[in-house]
Amino acid sequence: MFCSVIIPTIGRDTVARAVNSALAQPLPCEAFEVIVVNDSGQPLQPAAWQQSPQVTVITTNKRERCVARNTAAAVAKGDYLYFLDDDDWLLPHALATFQQLALDHPQAAWLYGGLEIVDQAGKLLGEANSGLSGNCCAQVMGGAWVPIQTSLIRSDFFFSVGGYNPHIIGTEDQDLCRRIAIQGDFANTPEVVACLFRGEGWQTSTIYARAPEDTRLSRDLVAEEPHAFKRLIASAATPYWYGRIFRIYTSLALWHLQHKRLFIALSRTLYAIAIFFSAGGGSLTWPFWEGVRAHHVPGTLHFIEKKLQETPRY
Amino acid sequence: MFCSTIIPTVGRNTLTRSVESVLKQEFTAAPHELIVVNDSGQPLSWESWHKDERVTIINTQRHERSFARNSGAAVAHGRYLHFLDDDDWLAPDALQNFWELAQQSSAAWLYGRSQLVTATSEPIIQLHHGLQGNCFLNTMAGEWIPLQASLIRTDAFFVVGGFNPLVAGPEDIDLLRRITLTEDVAEVQTVVAYIIRGHAWSTTDYEGHAEQSRWVREKILALPHAFERMQATADNAYWHGRIGRLYLTSLVWNLRRRRPLTAASRGWQTLRACLHAGRYLFAPPFWQSLAHAYDSDTFQRGFAAVGQTPS
Numbered sequence: 020m021f022c023s024v025i026i027p028t029i030g031r032d033t034v035a036r037a038v039n040s041a042l043a044q045p046l047p048c049e050a051f052e053v054i055v056v057n058d059s060g061q062p063l064q065p066a067a068w069q070q071s072p073q074v075t076v077i078t079t080n081k082r083e084r085c086v087a088r089n090t091a092a093a094v095a096k097g098d099y100l101y102f103l104d105d106d107d108w109l110l111p112h113a114l115a116t117f118q119q120l121a122l123d124h125p126q127a128a129w130l131y132g133g134l135e136i137v138d139q140a141g142k143l144l145g146e147a148n149s150g151l152s153g154n155c156c157a158q159v160m161g162g163a164w165v166p167i168q169t170s171l172i173r174s175d176f177f178f179s180v181g182g183y184n185p186h187i188i189g190t191e192d193q194d195l196c197r198r199i200a201i202q203g204d205f206a207n208t209p210e211v212v213a214c215l216f217r218g219e220g221w222q223t224s225t226i227y228a229r230a231p232e233d234t235r236l237s238r239d240l241v242a243e244e245p246h247a248f249k250r251l252i253a254s255a256a257t258p259y260w261y262g263r264i265f266r267i268y269t270s271l272a273l274w275h276l277q278h279k280r281l282f283i284a285l286s287r288t289l290y291a292i293a294i295f296f297s298a299g300g301g302s303l304t305w306p307f308w309e310g311v312r313a314h315h316v317p318g319t320l321h322f323i324e325k326k327l328q329e330t331p332r333y
Numbered sequence: 334m335f336c337s338t339i340i341p342t343v344g345r346n347t348l349t350r351s352v353e354s355v356l357k358q359e360f361t362a363a364p365h366e367l368i369v370v371n372d373s374g375q376p377l378s379w380e381s382w383h384k385d386e387r388v389t390i391i392n393t394q395r396h397e398r399s400f401a402r403n404s405g406a407a408v409a410h411g412r413y414l415h416f417l418d419d420d421d422w423l424a425p426d427a428l429q430n431f432w433e434l435a436q437q438s439s440a441a442w443l444y445g446r447s448q449l450v451t452a453t454s455e456p457i458i459q460l461h462h463g464l465q466g467n468c469f470l471n472t473m474a475g476e477w478i479p480l481q482a483s484l485i486r487t488d489a490f491f492v493v494g495g496f497n498p499l500v501a502g503p504e505d506i507d508l509l510r511r512i513t514l515t516e517d518v519a520e521v522q523t524v525v526a527y528i529i530r531g532h533a534w535s536t537t538d539y540e541g542h543a544e545q546s547r548w549v550r551e552k553i554l555a556l557p558h559a560f561e562r563m564q565a566t567a568d569n570a571y572w573h574g575r576i577g578r579l580y581l582t583s584l585v586w587n588l589r590r591r592r593p594l595t596a597a598s599r600g601w602q603t604l605r606a607c608l609h610a611g612r613y614l615f616a617p618p619f620w621q622s623l624a625h626a627y628d629s630d631t632f633q634r635g636f637a638a639v640g641q642t643p644s
Contacts, residue, residue, distance in 0.1 A: 077391070079407040082491065089498075090407040093393040093400045178396055181498040185491070278557075282598035289594075 021050045021118060022171060023097030027087040028105035030059030033216070038068045040108035044115070048073055051114060054095060056087040085183035085191050092174070092182055099130070099171045102192075106216045107168045110135075113212035117171045120208050128176035128203025129196070132212035134169045136323060144217055145323040152207045156200045157255035159193070160241060161263030162316040165205070167192040168213040176203050184240075187233045194237035201244050235274050238267055248290060255294075258301030262310020265294045265302075269311075335363035335435075336428060336484060337411030341401035342419035344373030352382050354422035360429045368409055372401040399496035399504050406487070406495055413443070413484040416505075420529050421481045424448075427525035431484050434521045440466075441489035441516035442509070445525030447482040449635070452529055458635030465520055469513040470563040472506070473550065474575045475627040478518070480505045482526040489516050500549055502542040507549040514553065514562055547586055554583055560602060570613035574622025577606040581623065 024041040028034040034055065041053045053074045057063050060081040068074055077094065079087045092100055099121065103109065113132070120130045133148035149163045159165060172195075180198040187194045241247055255261045268291035275284035295302050338355045342348045348369070355367045367388045371377050374395040382388055389408060393401050406414055413435070417423065427445065434443050444464075449457040462478055464471055472478075485508075493511040496504050553559060560576075567573045580603040587596035613619050 077408065080410055082407050086403070086407045086491070086495070089400070090404045093396050093404045094391060096394055178400070178498070182400070185494045280598075282594045282601070286594040 020052060020096045020098065021046070021121070022052075022099045022101055022114060023091075023095035023174075024051060024053045024101045024103060024109075025056065025088055025091040025095065026053065026103045026105055027056040027058055027084045027091070028063070030057065030061055030063060031105050034063075034105040035066050035068060037103055037105050037108050038074065040110075041103065041114075042068060042071055042073060043111060044109065044113065045111070046114050046118070050118075052096060054091040056091045058082060058084065058087040083185065083188060085185040085188065089182040089185070092177060095174065098174055100174050100177055101171050102167050103213070104168065108214050108216075110212055110214065112210070116208055116210045116212055120206055121171070124204075124206035126204065127206035128173050128199050129165070129170055129205045130172075130208075131165050131170040131205065132208040132210045134166045134213055134215055135211050136215045136217050138217065146211070147323060148207070148209065148211070150207055150209070151205055153204050154200075154250060154254040155205045156197075156247075156250045156253070157260045157264050158316075159196050159200045160238060160251060160267060161260055161310070164193075164316070165196050166213070166215065167195075168215055170196075172199065173203070184237070187237050189230045190233045190237060193234070194240075197237060197241045198244075201241060201247050201250055235271065239271050239274070242268070242271060242287065242290070248293075252294070252297050255298075258298055258304045258307035259310040261294060261298035261301055262307040263313075263316070265291055265298075265307070266311045268294060334366060334410045334412065335432060336365045336413045336415055337368055337405075337409035337487075338365065338415040338417055338423075339368045339370065339402055339405035339409065340417045340419055341370040341372055341398045341405065342377070344371065344375055344377060345419050347420040348377075349380055349382065351417055351419050351422050352380075352388070354425075355417065356382060356385055356387065357425065358423065358428045359425050360432065362429070362432050365428060366410060368405040370401040370405045372396065372398070397498070397501055399498040399500065403495040403498065406490060409487065412487055414487050414490055415484050416480040417526070418481060418528075422527050423481075424523070424525050424527065426523070430521045430523050430525060434519055435484070438519035439517075440519035441486040442478070442483060442512055442518040443485075443521065444478045444483040444518065445521040445523055447479050447526045447528050448524045449530040450527050454527075457530055458632070458639055458641070459524060460631055460635055462520070462631055464518055466517045467513070467562065467566050468518050469510070469559075470566050470572060470575065472510045472513050473553065473559075473563060473579055476629055476631070477506055478509055479526065479528055480508075481528050485512065486516075497549065500545055503546040503549060506546065507553075510550070510553050511556075514556060514559060550579075551583060551586065554579070554599070554602075560605065564609055567609075570610070570616035570619040571622045573606065573610035573613045574619040575627065577603055577610070577619075577623045578627075580606055 026037050038053055038055060055076045056079055057076060058079045058081060077091060079090055088102055116132060117130055135143055136145040137143055149165060151158050151163060176199050183191050184194055251264050255264055268287050272284045272287035275287060298307060301307050340351055369390045370393055371390060372393045372395055391404055393404055402416055430445060431443055447460045451457060489512050497507055500507050563576050567576055580599045584596045584599040584603060587599060607614060610619055
């Protein structure tokens with residue numbers, strides 16, 4: 020089977036739209052399946068999509084999305100895994116686009132396309148596609164955004180990194196992306212494949228207050244991985260990305276220092292110095308220091324949402 | 334619901350014995366359920382227990398036991414989780430004994446004695462671990478409690494993130510260590526599980542076991558409060574020596590892997606362990622413990638009880 024579409028839900032009404040957008044994909048039935056993980060702790064409202072032979076419903080017991088997604092991935096039969104939130108949806112040609120991308124890049128661990136951000140009337144509020152391909156380790160570690168809603172992950176890579184880390188809640192998608200980027204390459208298509216809903220009544224179950232600490236923990240776990248540093252340096256092609264990973268290592272050093280883990284702080288500091296010198300003359304250029312200075316990378320949801328907040332929508 | 338028993342299976346024909354030992358428990362005080370995780374990649378052959386309303390079957394796609402067990406835990410409703418292998422089985426009064434223990438103890442890890450048997454169900458020895466309360470130091474030193482004879486509080490299981498799916502072989506010891514880092518254990522003094530002994534029968538990969546075991550122990554040594562939790566129960570020269578040895582062997586392990594700063598940090602912890610030992614530093618058991626690997630006497634005691642010597 021080509022792909023398993025996994026939709027964890029907390030019982031929101033929008034789950035029908037998400038499931039139907041997957042079922043409507045013009046691919047043979049045996050090419051993909053849909054696994055809905057009901058983590059709401061309540062039975063789902065009966066709906067027509069539950070009768071589809073392509074749909075499997077699993078009921079987990081309010082274990083949060085990482086555990087829910089890992090459970091669905093364990094039962095999935097697809098060679099690739101696609102994780103969709105219950106308030107977002109796929110565009111009609113998405114899986115066909117991914118199938119072609121998979122044929123063109125069979126070795127890639129992570130395939131992804133473009134994202135549209137829309138309101139309840141379908142009005143386009145923004146677009147995102149970072150356009151990165153190949154070894155993107157420095158970029159995803161440095162903060163580039165590869166939305167999970169637009170990504171197809173090769174199943175064997177997902178399991179080789181242990182799936183989602185249940186200790187990281189809120190930024191679990193980026194954490195998975197970083198750990199897979201250490202192991203394998205990315206392939207990108209300029210096609211828009213999915214829609215992210217940011218309309219009236221939009222609610223999130225993400226605990227954003229935890230995000231900064233979880234992000235530091237995630238980056239630190241990646242920095243601990245063998246060969247992570249080599250792969251980071253190999254992918255930092257410009258002074259800007261050298262600057263980004265220099266920033267990551269120095270901020271990790273400070274984080275460990277705050278927690279009185281002096282030896283690890285020293286280790287991260289030495290790596291930051293190594294990055295500075297690896298950049299060669301680039302570390303004396305403005306893009307390097309721009310990378311060090313910036314809180315967020317251009318094209319991320321932070322800037323899109325900031326722009327949305329500045330523009331009256333209704 | 335009191336308890337969810339989770340049986341991951343690779344489709345062995347001993348599964349029915351394991352399942353029926355759970356479904357035929359002499360226990361009526363509270364509901365319990367059984368979750369069979371079929372990780373064989375093939376459909377299970379039909380058995381009458383499939384119809385039992387207490388049974389849920391999940392089909393995972395050959396992702397090894399940690400993923401299978403975590404999946405079973407995710408759908409479970411019980412206050413406690415019990416992980417049984419598909420070739421082992423429960424004693425008829427096991428859940429009743431666990432229930433009585435759970436009424437008296439708030440420990441996150443409840444366990445009982447286990448009876449080791451041969452592949453033809455002939456009894457070999459009983460394992461009696463004798464661990465109570467904070468036993469983090471014992472588990473880090475190398476002590477082990479079989480999952481089959483244990484009930485784990487569900488909230489404690491999820492707080493530590495469940496089984497580490499990157500660990501295959503010592504995943505049960507790894508879970509035990511991570512839970513005992515913050516939680517206590519309590520023991521019931523009866524046989525609760527029957528476990529088949531022998532590598533030939535096992536699906537465990539024992540080849541990479543030692544290296545994986547070291548690797549997961551390294552991860553736990555790096556967790557906050559590990560040193561303090563061990564110090565809290567080190568009440569004699571022998572156990573102070575064991576703490577010193579844990580950090581000393583970690584120092585060597587990290588040096589061999591060219592991680593000099595982590596090795597230096599372990600060196601500092603070794604020094605701290607010696608300073609905390611105080612007067613015990615001058616007792617021979619401290620240095621004997623520091624010099625030799627841990628040798629659990631659980632098996633020796635079991636063989637001595639039946640008048641045999643370990644083979």
